[in-house]
Amino acid sequence: MKQEKELYSKGHLVFTFLRGLNTVIEEDIRIRLKNLYGLTYPTFKILWILSFDKKMTMSEIKEITLTNLSNTYRQLLKLSDLNIVTIGIHEDARVREISLTEKGKELVDTILNEHSHSTNLHLFSILLKIPENDLKTYIEVSTYLSKELLGKRYTDWAIRTSDYLKEI
CATH class of the missing domain: 1.10.10.10 (Winged helix-like DNA-binding domain superfamily/Winged helix DNA-binding domain)
Incomplete structure:
Protein backbone atom coordinates (compact mmCIF):
# COMPACT_ATOMS: atom_id res chain seq x y z
CA MET A 1 0.00 0.00 0.00
CA ILE A 130 21.57 22.72 -16.13
CA PRO A 131 24.61 20.40 -16.08
CA GLU A 132 24.93 18.62 -19.45
CA ASN A 133 24.59 15.12 -17.95
CA ASP A 134 21.43 16.10 -16.06
CA LEU A 135 19.89 17.58 -19.21
CA LYS A 136 20.83 14.43 -21.16
CA THR A 137 19.16 12.26 -18.50
CA TYR A 138 16.05 14.46 -18.52
CA ILE A 139 15.80 14.13 -22.31
CA GLU A 140 16.27 10.35 -22.09
CA VAL A 141 13.51 10.06 -19.48
CA SER A 142 11.23 12.37 -21.49
CA THR A 143 11.89 10.31 -24.63
CA TYR A 144 10.99 7.11 -22.80
CA LEU A 145 7.77 8.65 -21.43
CA SER A 146 6.90 10.00 -24.88
CA LYS A 147 7.37 6.60 -26.55
CA GLU A 148 5.27 4.87 -23.92
CA LEU A 149 2.49 7.45 -23.64
CA LEU A 150 2.36 9.16 -27.05
CA GLY A 151 3.76 6.47 -29.30
CA LYS A 152 6.72 5.86 -31.55
CA ARG A 153 5.50 8.02 -34.42
CA TYR A 154 5.19 11.16 -32.27
CA THR A 155 8.51 10.50 -30.53
CA ASP A 156 10.32 9.79 -33.80
CA TRP A 157 8.95 13.05 -35.25
CA ALA A 158 10.23 14.99 -32.22
CA ILE A 159 13.70 13.45 -32.49
CA ARG A 160 13.92 13.90 -36.27
CA THR A 161 12.90 17.55 -36.10
CA SER A 162 15.25 18.20 -33.18
CA ASP A 163 18.12 16.76 -35.22
CA TYR A 164 17.14 19.01 -38.13
CA LEU A 165 17.28 22.09 -35.90
CA LYS A 166 20.91 21.27 -35.05
CA GLU A 167 21.76 21.46 -38.75
CA ILE A 168 20.24 24.83 -39.66
Missing part, protein backbone atom coordinates in the same frame (compact mmCIF):
# COMPACT_ATOMS: atom_id res chain seq x y z
CA LYS A 2 2.83 2.41 0.90
CA GLN A 3 4.57 1.65 -2.42
CA GLU A 4 1.39 2.42 -4.36
CA LYS A 5 1.02 5.76 -2.58
CA GLU A 6 4.67 6.58 -3.28
CA LEU A 7 4.22 5.75 -6.98
CA TYR A 8 0.99 7.77 -7.12
CA SER A 9 2.79 10.69 -5.49
CA LYS A 10 5.66 10.48 -8.02
CA GLY A 11 3.19 10.28 -10.90
CA HIS A 12 1.48 13.39 -9.55
CA LEU A 13 4.81 15.26 -9.48
CA VAL A 14 5.73 14.22 -13.02
CA PHE A 15 2.34 15.26 -14.37
CA THR A 16 2.14 18.50 -12.39
CA PHE A 17 5.67 19.63 -13.27
CA LEU A 18 5.25 18.77 -16.97
CA ARG A 19 1.92 20.57 -17.12
CA GLY A 20 3.32 23.64 -15.38
CA LEU A 21 6.43 23.73 -17.56
CA ASN A 22 4.34 23.37 -20.70
CA THR A 23 2.06 26.21 -19.63
CA VAL A 24 4.88 28.64 -18.81
CA ILE A 25 6.95 27.86 -21.92
CA GLU A 26 3.89 28.00 -24.19
CA GLU A 27 2.87 31.37 -22.75
CA ASP A 28 6.35 32.79 -23.37
CA ILE A 29 6.14 31.65 -27.00
CA ARG A 30 2.50 32.80 -27.33
CA ILE A 31 3.32 36.37 -26.28
CA ARG A 32 6.22 36.64 -28.73
CA LEU A 33 4.19 35.17 -31.60
CA LYS A 34 1.34 37.57 -31.08
CA ASN A 35 3.50 40.65 -30.57
CA LEU A 36 6.01 39.97 -33.37
CA TYR A 37 3.98 38.14 -36.01
CA GLY A 38 0.30 38.41 -35.11
CA LEU A 39 0.02 34.62 -34.87
CA THR A 40 -1.76 32.48 -32.32
CA TYR A 41 0.08 29.57 -30.75
CA PRO A 42 -2.20 26.89 -32.31
CA THR A 43 -1.71 28.28 -35.83
CA PHE A 44 2.04 28.57 -35.33
CA LYS A 45 2.27 24.95 -34.15
CA ILE A 46 0.85 23.89 -37.50
CA LEU A 47 3.26 26.14 -39.41
CA TRP A 48 6.12 24.77 -37.36
CA ILE A 49 5.12 21.18 -38.08
CA LEU A 50 4.71 21.84 -41.81
CA SER A 51 8.15 23.44 -41.96
CA PHE A 52 9.62 20.00 -41.22
CA ASP A 53 7.20 17.91 -43.29
CA LYS A 54 6.40 19.71 -46.51
CA LYS A 55 3.10 17.92 -47.04
CA MET A 56 0.92 16.27 -44.41
CA THR A 57 -2.64 15.15 -43.99
CA MET A 58 -4.94 16.76 -41.43
CA SER A 59 -4.86 13.53 -39.42
CA GLU A 60 -1.05 13.59 -39.31
CA ILE A 61 -1.07 17.23 -38.18
CA LYS A 62 -3.70 16.42 -35.54
CA GLU A 63 -1.50 13.61 -34.24
CA ILE A 64 1.57 15.84 -33.86
CA THR A 65 -0.29 18.87 -32.44
CA LEU A 66 -2.07 16.60 -29.95
CA THR A 67 -5.42 18.26 -30.67
CA ASN A 68 -8.68 17.05 -32.14
CA LEU A 69 -9.51 17.09 -35.84
CA SER A 70 -12.10 19.89 -35.64
CA ASN A 71 -9.63 22.23 -33.91
CA THR A 72 -6.94 21.33 -36.43
CA TYR A 73 -9.35 22.07 -39.28
CA ARG A 74 -10.32 25.47 -37.79
CA GLN A 75 -6.67 26.47 -37.47
CA LEU A 76 -5.98 25.32 -41.03
CA LEU A 77 -8.86 27.40 -42.35
CA LYS A 78 -7.41 30.49 -40.64
CA LEU A 79 -4.02 29.80 -42.19
CA SER A 80 -5.58 29.15 -45.58
CA ASP A 81 -7.49 32.45 -45.40
CA LEU A 82 -4.14 34.18 -44.76
CA ASN A 83 -2.65 32.36 -47.80
CA ILE A 84 -0.09 30.67 -45.55
CA VAL A 85 -1.14 27.06 -46.24
CA THR A 86 -2.93 25.24 -49.01
CA ILE A 87 -5.51 22.58 -48.32
CA GLY A 88 -5.45 20.18 -51.23
CA ILE A 89 -7.21 16.95 -52.01
CA HIS A 90 -5.30 13.70 -51.75
CA GLU A 91 -5.73 10.74 -54.13
CA ASP A 92 -8.35 9.59 -51.64
CA ALA A 93 -10.89 12.45 -51.80
CA ARG A 94 -11.67 12.03 -48.09
CA VAL A 95 -8.11 13.02 -47.21
CA ARG A 96 -6.82 16.60 -47.30
CA GLU A 97 -3.14 17.30 -47.94
CA ILE A 98 -1.77 20.40 -46.28
CA SER A 99 1.36 22.27 -47.32
CA LEU A 100 2.92 25.68 -46.76
CA THR A 101 2.56 28.32 -49.46
CA GLU A 102 5.56 30.44 -50.43
CA LYS A 103 4.25 33.09 -48.03
CA GLY A 104 4.05 30.45 -45.27
CA LYS A 105 7.59 29.21 -45.99
CA GLU A 106 8.92 32.77 -45.86
CA LEU A 107 7.15 33.41 -42.54
CA VAL A 108 8.53 30.25 -40.91
CA ASP A 109 12.01 30.94 -42.32
CA THR A 110 11.87 34.46 -40.89
CA ILE A 111 10.87 33.17 -37.46
CA LEU A 112 13.54 30.46 -37.52
CA ASN A 113 16.27 32.83 -38.66
CA GLU A 114 15.38 35.41 -36.04
CA HIS A 115 15.26 32.94 -33.16
CA SER A 116 17.43 29.89 -33.88
CA HIS A 117 20.84 31.50 -33.37
CA SER A 118 20.00 33.73 -30.45
CA THR A 119 16.76 33.65 -28.59
CA ASN A 120 15.35 35.50 -25.68
CA LEU A 121 12.94 32.76 -24.63
CA HIS A 122 13.37 32.27 -20.89
CA LEU A 123 13.69 28.49 -21.32
CA PHE A 124 17.04 28.74 -23.10
CA SER A 125 18.76 30.78 -20.41
CA ILE A 126 17.65 28.19 -17.86
CA LEU A 127 18.78 25.22 -19.99
CA LEU A 128 22.27 26.72 -20.03
CA LYS A 129 22.36 26.45 -16.21
